[in-house]
Amino acid sequence: MAISRARAKQLFSRSISSVASNPLHVCVVGSGPAGFYTAEKMLKKHQGAEVDIVDRLPTPYGLVRSGVAPDHPETKIVTNQFSRVAQNERCSFIGNVSLGSSVSLTELREMYHVVVLAYGAESDRALGIPGEDLAGIHSAREFVWWYNGHPDCRYWSPDLKSTDTAVILGQGNVALDVARILLRPAAELATTDIASHALAALEESSIRKVYLVGRRGPVQAACTAKELREVLGIKDLHINIQEADLVKTPADEEELKNNRIHRRVYELLSKAAMSGPSHCYTGQRELHFVFFRNPDRFLDSDDRSGHVAGVRFEKTILKESAGSGKQVAVGTGQFEDFESRLVLKSIGYKSVPVDGLPFDANKGIVPNIGGRVLINSSGDHSQIEGVYVCGWLKRGPTGIIATNLYCAEETIASISEDLETVLAYATSLPKPGREGLLRLLESRNVKVIPFNAWEKIDIEEKRLGSLKNKPRDKLTTWGELLKVAL
Amino acid sequence: MSMLEAAHEIDIDLEGACEGSLACSTCHVIVMDMEYYNKLEDPTDEENDMLDLAFGLTDTSRLGCQVIATPELDGLRLALPAATRNFAVDGYKPKPH
Numbered sequence: 001m002a003i004s005r006a007r008a009k010q011l012f013s014r015s016i017s018s019v020a021s022n023p024l025h026v027c028v029v030g031s032g033p034a035g036f037y038t039a040e041k042m043l044k045k046h047q048g049a050e051v052d053i054v055d056r057l058p059t060p061y062g063l064v065r066s067g068v069a070p071d072h073p074e075t076k077i078v079t080n081q082f083s084r085v086a087q088n089e090r091c092s093f094i095g096n097v098s099l100g101s102s103v104s105l106t107e108l109r110e111m112y113h114v115v116v117l118a119y120g121a122e123s124d125r126a127l128g129i130p131g132e133d134l135a136g137i138h139s140a141r142e143f144v145w146w147y148n149g150h151p152d153c154r155y156w157s158p159d160l161k162s163t164d165t166a167v168i169l170g171q172g173n174v175a176l177d178v179a180r181i182l183l184r185p186a187a188e189l190a191t192t193d194i195a196s197h198a199l200a201a202l203e204e205s206s207i208r209k210v211y212l213v214g215r216r217g218p219v220q221a222a223c224t225a226k227e228l229r230e231v232l233g234i235k236d237l238h239i240n241i242q243e244a245d246l247v248k249t250p251a252d253e254e255e256l257k258n259n260r261i262h263r264r265v266y267e268l269l270s271k272a273a274m275s276g277p278s279h280c281y282t283g284q285r286e287l288h289f290v291f292f293r294n295p296d297r298f299l300d301s302d303d304r305s306g307h308v309a310g311v312r313f314e315k316t317i318l319k320e321s322a323g324s325g326k327q328v329a330v331g332t333g334q335f336e337d338f339e340s341r342l343v344l345k346s347i348g349y350k351s352v353p354v355d356g357l358p359f360d361a362n363k364g365i366v367p368n369i370g371g372r373v374l375i376n377s378s379g380d381h382s383q384i385e386g387v388y389v390c391g392w393l394k395r396g397p398t399g400i401i402a403t404n405l406y407c408a409e410e411t412i413a414s415i416s417e418d419l420e421t422v423l424a425y426a427t428s429l430p431k432p433g434r435e436g437l438l439r440l441l442e443s444r445n446v447k448v449i450p451f452n453a454w455e456k457i458d459i460e461e462k463r464l465g466s467l468k469n470k471p472r473d474k475l476t477t478w479g480e481l482l483k484v485a486l
Numbered sequence: 487m488s489m490l491e492a493a494h495e496i497d498i499d500l501e502g503a504c505e506g507s508l509a510c511s512t513c514h515v516i517v518m519d520m521e522y523y524n525k526l527e528d529p530t531d532e533e534n535d536m537l538d539l540a541f542g543l544t545d546t547s548r549l550g551c552q553v554i555a556t557p558e559l560d561g562l563r564l565a566l567p568a569a570t571r572n573f574a575v576d577g578y579k580p581k582p583h
Contacts, residue, residue: 074504074508075510077505080505224535226535226536226538229531260543264535264538400539401503406541
């Protein structure tokens with residue numbers, strides 16, 4: 001339709017009076033923080049909007065439920081706010097509906113005026129080094145889903161008994177979470193909402209030493225102060241950090257000068273390196289921060305072929321990258337082997353592409369500008385009408401829960417602008433919205449889980465938890481979840 | 487009463503994702519007058535850890551849930567980072583941290 005933005009605005013500008021008869025139907029795919037903040041802001045800004053939040057799980061809240069560690073309950077309080085959004089009369093949570101298998105993006109675009117994809121990043125970056133397929137090497141994401149009771153990892157079974165040493169590649173907050181869950185006495189975890197099957201496995205775990213390995217130095221460590229302070233403060237845990245690793249280059253000093261987060265993290269690491277006891281007693285649990293080591297290959301074991309026995313690291317030094325000015329790790333040709341039968345890669349998540357949605361495989365995101373989905377990532381800025389992204393699918397898998405607040409604001413601003421201009425005509429025409437989706441899903445025999453059905457799961461988990469002195473005891477299989485909900 | 491609670495009492499849009507339990511930075515506020523900033527007790531390590539992650543952090547930033555109303559603070563002026571992003575509050579321009 002060859003019509004200018006200004007003319008479109010003039011002709012089809014929405015007014016409050018026309019809204020009731022022709023609601024704006026919005027579908028948000030993904031019910032984590034990105035999805036819920038988007039829904040909340042949409043409902044607030046557009047009083048005639050009806051918003052559906054779809055999720056492939058029967059349970060909402062995304063990584064707040066399946067990512068935040070069990071011993072961090074305060075970080076989960078935000079679900080109270082999300083719950084209020086779901087209970088808004090113009091909002092519906094629709095669980096157990098998968099984009100791609102239950103319904104296609106094309107179908108959603110036919111039924112809704114606006115579709116916002118906020119389904120995050122459910123896969124992992126790969127190192128691409130030899131031996132990566134050996135048994136005993138896992139992604140941190142799987143480990144976290146496992147201890148948080150994600151139904152896709154219910155029968156995932158890490159071997160915590162055949163070794164006393166775990167190597168974690170990466171030093172971000174997820175890596176610290178994994179280290180902490182492996183090293184905290186199981187008795188302390190017993191009163192959290194950790195999944196029961198994971199607690200049972202951790203009670204029998206023989207892991208006593210954990211190495212957190214980074215390619216660069218303490219100045220570049222990706223974790224943040226709160227998490228670091230917490231892990232350094234664990235009772236009776238021997239912390240090992242080499243003082244030699246703390247030496248700073250002039251470029252390091254420059255980096256620290258401009259970055260409060262890294263400054264405070266460096267100070268904590270520095271203090272821990274100087275103040276810890278130099279010897280640890282037999283059987284004491286140990287946490288080692290290893291810097292300047294880049295994984296070169298995984299080593300196979302002689303006795304159990306196909307199972308990892310260790311990691312070969314190449315020692316690195318920092319060099320300033322010509323383009324960015326940032327310091328990158330460069331190999332020195334010197335190698336060092338670490339023995340371990342349990343390796344957890346915590347090097348970043350990756351989004352999964354979906355049919356009908358352009359994907360930038362390089363960056364692992366959907367190409368977009370301000371949340372408006374582009375036809376491709378080639379540089380041609382043509383948009384796909386009515387389709388938007390928010391959260392990790394838009395920005396890549398970085399940031400905290402609150403980052404999605406600002407991300408959602410930006411996407412909603414783009415949507416709002418488009419509603420007055422390029423979408424003005426299309427949104428003046430009625431669409432079936434929720435009714436259409438539910439009818440379609442019923443014809444496909446998809447059992448949808450509305451919010452009040454999730455609440456049955458919620459109540460049952462809390463009831464089971466009360467029997468074990470836990471805030472909740474999660475239902476962790478698809479069967480149990482659907483049985484209680486439906 | 488904290489500034490976060492006060493804001494909610496009078497329907498000001500100050501986010502409080504963790505409801506005051508020092509597990510987020512969404513109630514970040516900017517104290518507009520240095521004189522008042524200095525009257526406040528220093529932030530604890532825990533508050534500073536959360537401030538590390540606040541968007542638009544300034545020299546006089548605090549978490550709204552940690553600033554408790556006292557008679558001494560009468561006249562305290564707080565800016566919300568959302569407002570300062572547009573520099574729309576009395577022409578006040580916060581110093582970047």
